[in-house]
Amino acid sequence: MRVRLEDVARAAGVSPKTASRVLNDEANVSEATRERVRAAMEALDYRPLPSARSLAGSRSFLVAMLYDNNENPASTYLAEIQDGVLEACDAQRYSMMVRPLRARGSDFLRRVDALISDHHPDGVVLTPPITDYAPLLKRLRERKVPYASVSPVRQEGAIGVTMDERAAARALVEHLLGLGHRRIAHVVGIPEHGASQWRLAGYRDALAAAGLREDPALVVQGAFTFGSGVAAARQLLALPERPTAVFAANDDMAAGVIWVAGGEYGLKVPAELSVCGFDDIPLASQLWPALTTVRQPSREMGKLAAAQLLEVLRGRGPGRLVQVPFALQLRDSTGPAP
Amino acid sequence: MRVRLEDVARAAGVSPKTASRVLNDEANVSEATRERVRAAMEALDYRPLPSARSLAGSRSFLVAMLYDNNENPASTYLAEIQDGVLEACDAQRYSMMVRPLRARGSDFLRRVDALISDHHPDGVVLTPPITDYAPLLKRLRERKVPYASVSPVRQEGAIGVTMDERAAARALVEHLLGLGHRRIAHVVGIPEHGASQWRLAGYRDALAAAGLREDPALVVQGAFTFGSGVAAARQLLALPERPTAVFAANDDMAAGVIWVAGGEYGLKVPAELSVCGFDDIPLASQLWPALTTVRQPSREMGKLAAAQLLEVLRGRGPGRLVQVPFALQLRDSTGPAP
């Protein structure tokens, strides 16, 4: 038979209610009693039954991770965040559920409502690019579902995790400037993503600080995919006065740029063209030449965002927006300007 | 206040138990009553409370998807399967939970036990490469947790979904043979994966059927990554008598092969070297040249595997191993032998 809280209580010589208090880390239990109950739980290998806890109490011990699978088809970035969120939830014995949502879809809010009504998550983790979708945030607040975000665009009052992507992009471009490059192109990501805006801003910061004027022809639109990197590279390399370095807003696009440079234009990277990306996806270090990029610790970020959410859920505090440090990964795809 | 089953019952003029029978699609309810209850549920927008259902009944309405995040770090393949599983579960109002497991880890079974004890899933979906890990299957059977698999290696008696990868690989190689290629290389995947074995077998089938003897020098080991494709290509292209076509066991490795061919060896693909892969990942169609490959409908496969599992869970039958058709994607990376 299953071990119930009542069994634990009997073994520890207390009432079930007191055992419950220990289980939930509530106040007003003497240290001695607490220890005794903990020992009994351990000895009996007690596992609380989630359904009984949520039925009787007001919590579901469930965290939902929301993502947009429209513009992010099965990306490794989200998979890594998911792994991190899961790890944090597991550590606190919360369960996690994932919810793909299409921000463009008309039934977006209906699906959010269905999630809340059907599963009653205690809180949700928001991932780019739906960290700042106003109707969603409004609905979550109305329904009193706490949320934490990974890389939200509006950061005042936000809870979750960020990285200073603007500073990182700037540092990366300054690395190129330091190598003597002056005509540095930038392949922009999907405009709505905060990531695109920050990385573009960092690019501009670096140019401005170096006293360079931005050449509009060197800033081309991409869409975070390999294919869009290919298209952007074709556009840039066909320029009468082509760039000596390209900073793509993510690694997939950077890989597309290298692919075209080497394949169609026969340019040696980095001797004739330097290329760098952003994110440090697994492919980045396997490419030849290995890609210079910025390491974005996605897994860690998911974990931290979830941890902040859990702080709130457990009444441990108001929750903060924590910032993780970035780290340039200087590899073989960037070199001195020709 | 929340709408309870009792409210539905009252509105329909029946007892809560009868309303419960309708909710669970049980037998012995007259059609008229069933309709009346359904209408009441609709009118009141009734949502059953999962925790109450699982506490009172013997089911948890939870399906867990198990995967190995050791050898498959955040792959898009798993993300697509996950999307499919989720869709199937959603349709039946089951919730889904994902569990990363390290098959190499010593605490593997402990983690499986913890999953079962903590969350009580009604069933699990197994994904490659842990579809055939004997201790796992044994434990699941002992604990009486039904499971369905995506692409299991041992197929007798298995429940889930497969694709005839061997036939697909053979068809792909026959496509190369039809283009006049005779020296066709194969880059093998991770040996433990069923996928590697089937694709290699299909390669051999095609050669044998064409009356060709296999040249051991043309079969090189890879590991399903871009980097391993790069390494394999270097090995193959350095051969005194090099192949005119390369069949890589997946798209990532095929991309690595094209990379080396065009970059380091200056070989035009497909004019001087034909390359094909397997899986049809998003990147495949974005590459230049676009990659000839086999479309593996991962999302659909996840959905079908979960659907079979749900059939079993709902007592609708014993569950089957369904087979999905493959489709060659003949694109630009393969052409007539030089």
Added chain:
DNA sequence: CAGCAAATTGACAGCGCTGTCATTCCTGTC
């Protein structure tokens, strides 16, 4: 050491649903 507030503990009901088993309502049969 009385007297009081605060800390600690427990009794008990009930969360929303389903399992068990009893009861009622049909149908067809001779």
Added chain:
DNA sequence: GACAGGAATGACAGCGCTGTCAATTTGCTG
């Protein structure tokens, strides 16, 4: 028209836990 036998329905308890509130113990003050 009485009755067997199955189909349809309902009464009731209880799943394992927590919220409420009352009871008890403890620690402190003067």
